[in-house]
Amino acid sequence: MSTEETGKFTFTPADWVPFKDHEVVERLRKMTPEELEQHPNPDVNIRILANSGVVVMAEKFMGIRNSMLTGERFSTIFGNPNPNSHMPLAELINRNRVDCKNCVFVTMDEWADEDGNVAPPTYRSGFTYSFMKYFINKIDEDLRPLPENVLYPTTENIEYFSDLIDEKTGGGIDYFTSGPGWAGHIAFIDPCPEYTNVADMDEYLQQPAKIVTLHPLTIAQNSLHGVFGQSGDLTSVPPKAATIGPRDVLHAKKRVESHGLTTSGTFSSWQRMVSRLITHGPVTPMVPGSIYQLLPCTIFLSPSIAQPIECMETVGY
Secondary structure, eight states: OHHEEEEEOOOOOOTSSOOHHHHHHHHHHHHHHHHHTTTTSSTTTEETTTTTTHHHHHHHHHHHHHHHHHHHOOEEOOOSSSSHHHHHHHHHHHHHTOOOOOOEEEOOOOOOOOOOOOOTTTTTSSSSHHHHHHGGGGGGGGSSOGGGGGOOOOOOGGGGHHHHHHHHHHHSBBBBBEOOOOOBBBBBBBBSSHHHHHSSSHHHHHOOOEEEOOOOHHHHHHSSGGGGGOOGGGGGGGGGEEEEOOHHHHHHHEEEEEEEOOSSSSSSOOOHHHHHHHHHHHOTTTTTGGGGGGGEEEEOTTTTTTOOOOTTOOOOO
16 A cells, blocks of 8 residues: 555654654654653652642742741752742742742853853843842842852853852752753753763763753744744844753752643643653653653643644644
C-alpha cells in the first residue's frame, strides 16, 4: 500500500529542532493524563493540578514566614517576569508583617547582548527590572531582605554566580521552582553548545552558571511574551542570556516544576509537547528539563497541558 493510500508522510525535522526522534514523540503524543502521572522513578512526583502556581507561592510564603519565626535562613529562586504572582506574594508579606531578613532571594537569569554583556537592572524588558519593581520594592522597606541577599546575574558576577548561590544558601537553594521553555530549558539552560558539549549526564549536571547563546525556539517563545509585545517581534529579543546552570538545580534541596502555560488562556500551548519530553522522554542535554527525571522533585501539570496531542484538522491558527 502506498504512502498516499495510508495517509503517511515521512520526513526528518529541521536541523535546529533539539529532539527529533519521531517514534518517541509519537508515544508521548498519545499519553493520557493518567499515564503522565506515573513515573518509574519513585522520587519523581507528577501531579495534575489546575492553578498549581497558587501552591508554589503558598509554599514560598510559608518558607519565608518560617524563617522569621525560627531565625533560620530560607532561600528560594524566582522566574521573571511574573508580576501577577510576585505582587500578591509581596502583599502577603506586608499584610502579615513577615520580616525577610533571614531570606536569600535568587533570580534565575537575565538577558545579554551579542557580546555577552548582561542587561542592567534598568532594562524595562529585563528580569531583574521586573523582580525589583514588582516584588522586592513592593515589600515594605523594613521587611525586605538584606540587599546582599538579593542575588541576580550580572556581567561582573556570572563567572562565579553558582559559587555565590552556594555560599549564600548554605550549599543549595532550599525551595527551587521553575517552568519549562519551548526548547525544554530550566531558566535559560538551553540545548545550546555552551551546555551540550559534555561526555555524559554526570558532567552535564556539574556545569555552573554561564552566558549562553539562546536557542531559536527560546527567542521565538519570548517574542510572544508581554514585555516584548506578544507580537512575534523577533528583533526585540536579545540573542544571549546569563543563566544559572544544571549544578544549581542539582544542589537544590527541594524542587518544584510547573507546566501550565497556554497562549493567553487558550488551549494553544508550546508547553504541551515539551512537558512530555521533560517528564517521559529520554534524559538528554537536548531536553534540559529532563534532568528532573534523575532528581527528587514534584512536577505539576495543568489539566490542559496533560491532554493528548492530536491532529485538529478543522482548527486554524
